[in-house]
Amino acid sequence: MLVDAIGNAHDRVRETARIVSLVPSLTELLFDLDLGDQLVARTAFCSEPRDRVEPVPIVGGTKKVSLRRLRALDPTHVLVNVDETPKALPEEIAVMGIDVVVTHPLRPADNLALFRLFGHIFDREQKAEAHAFALTHRLDEACARRPTLPARDVLYFIWKEPWMTVSRNTYVAAMLELFGYRTLGHDAEKRYPELTLTPGLLQQADMILFASEPYNFTQADIDNFRATNEPDATTFLCTIDGSMTSWYGSRAIAALDYLKDFRDRTDGCRRQF
Numbered sequence: 001m002l003v004d005a006i007g008n009a010h011d012r013v014r015e016t017a018r019i020v021s022l023v024p025s026l027t028e029l030l031f032d033l034d035l036g037d038q039l040v041a042r043t044a045f046c047s048e049p050r051d052r053v054e055p056v057p058i059v060g061g062t063k064k065v066s067l068r069r070l071r072a073l074d075p076t077h078v079l080v081n082v083d084e085t086p087k088a089l090p091e092e093i094a095v096m097g098i099d100v101v102v103t104h105p106l107r108p109a110d111n112l113a114l115f116r117l118f119g120h121i122f123d124r125e126q127k128a129e130a131h132a133f134a135l136t137h138r139l140d141e142a143c144a145r146r147p148t149l150p151a152r153d154v155l156y157f158i159w160k161e162p163w164m165t166v167s168r169n170t171y172v173a174a175m176l177e178l179f180g181y182r183t184l185g186h187d188a189e190k191r192y193p194e195l196t197l198t199p200g201l202l203q204q205a206d207m208i209l210f211a212s213e214p215y216n217f218t219q220a221d222i223d224n225f226r227a228t229n230e231p232d233a234t235t236f237l238c239t240i241d242g243s244m245t246s247w248y249g250s251r252a253i254a255a256l257d258y259l260k261d262f263r264d265r266t267d268g269c270r271r272q273f
Contacts, residue, residue, distance in 0.1 A: 002120045005082060005104035010121045013076065017122055020075040021046060022062055023084050026103065027053060029114075029249035030079075032131070033124045040073045067092060077101055077121070083191070105248040107174040108256070111135055114249065131250055138256040142178045149180035149263065154207045155195075156183050158242070159215045162194040172245045175255065179263045181207070202231045207266070211242035238266060 003009050020041040021027040027046035030039050036052055041059045059070045062084050070078070075098055080090045082104035090100045101121065105111055112132045119128025156176065158164050165185040166172040170192070173183045184204055187193035195201070202208075208231060210217035222237050231237065240262065244255040 002117050004102045004117060006102045008100070008102065010099065010101060010117070012120060013122055017077050018073070018075045019122075020059065020070060020073065020078045022059075022065060022089075023079055023081045023103070024048065024062070025243075025247035025249040025251055026079045026081070028247070028251060029118065032250040033115075033118060033122065033127045035118075035122055035124065038122070040075055041070060065089060067096075071096055079103065103248075105171055106169065107171065108135075108178060108248075108252055109139060110171075111248050111252045131253065134253050135256075138253060139178075142256055142260065145260075146178060146180065152181050152206045153184055153204050154181045154209050155185060155201070155205045156181075156209045156211065156240075156245075157215075157217065158192065158211050158213075160217075160221065163197055164192055164194050167191050167193060171248060175245045175252075175259065178256070179259045181209075181263075197229055202229060202235070205231070205235050207236045207238070209238065209240045211240055211245065213242035213246065236266065236269065238269075 017038050018040045019030060019035065019038050021030060021039060022043055024043065024046045027039065027042050028048040030036060031049050031052055039056050041057045042053065043060060043062050043065075044058050045062055046053055046056075057073065059073070060066050063086055070093070077099045078090070078093050079101050080103070082102065090102060094100045101117070103114060105114055112135060115128040115131045115135075119125040154176065156165050156172065158166060166183060167188070167190060168183055168186045176183060184201065185193060185195050208225075210222055217239055219239070222239065226237060241258065243251060244258040247255070
C-alpha cells in the first residue's frame with residue numbers, strides 16, 4: 001500500500017478502474033501508462049495526447065467541475081493536485097465514496113514516486129518502472145552537468161496584468177534550477193507572487209523568460225515589454241514552453257531533454273547577443 005501527497009493510503013485496484021483526471025499532466029500520464037481506456041472523464045484543459053484524448057467526456061475545468069456529471073460517470077478514482085484543484089473540491093468528491101488521489105510534486109525527482117503510486121494503484125508497475133528508469137537517467141545527467149553551468153538569474157513570467165512569477169519552492173523553479181537558472185521574485189508567503197517591475201529587479205535579470213502557459217506569451221508581448229519597460233541592453237528575452245517546466249508526470253522525461261537543449265541554445269544566442 002502506498003500513500004499520496006497528503007498521506008492517504010491507496011489499495012491496488014482489484015477490478016478495472018474508472019478514472020477521472022482533473023489535471024492535464026496527469027491525463028497525459030494515464031495514457032502513457034496504458035490507462036487511457038480507463039479514463040472516463042477529464043477537464044477541458046486536458047488536451048494531451050491530442051490524438052487520443054478528444055473522445056473522453058469533459059466534466060468542467062481544473063477549478064470548477066460539474067459534480068452531477070462526474071457522479072453520473074460512476075468513477076472509482078479521481079485524480080487531483082494541491083496547486084491546481086480547489087481544496088474543497090476533493091472533499092466534496094470523497095463524500096460520494098470515490099477514491100481521491102492527491103498529487104503534489106515539488107521537484108523533478110518527485111515524479112518517481114508519482115509513477116510508482118499510479119503503477120501500484122492501477123496495476124501498471126512495469127510501465128511505471130520504465131518511466132522511472134528513463135527519468136532517473138536524465139536526472140543523473142542533469143545533476144552531473146549542473147556544476148559546470150554558470151548561474152543565470154532569470155525572471156520567469158507566467159502572467160501579465162498583473163505580472164506574475166514563480167517562487168523558488170515550486171516545481172517550475174526546481175526544474176529551472178537543474179539547468180542553472182535561479183528565479184527572481186521569490187516570495188516565501190506566495191508560491192505564485194505578483195511582481196512590481198522596478199528598474200532594480202530588471203537589472204538583476206540575466207534573462208527574462210516568457211512562458212507559454214498559463215498565459216501564452218508571444219513575440220509581440222516580448223516586443224511590447226521591451227518597449228515599455230526598457231530592460232538592460234544585455235538582458236536576453238525569449239519565450240519558453242511552459243508545459244516543459246510545469247507539467248509533471250511523463251512530460252518530465254521529455255522536459256529534461258528540452259531544457260538541456262534550451263540551455264545550450266540560449267547560451268549560444270547570448271554569446272552572439
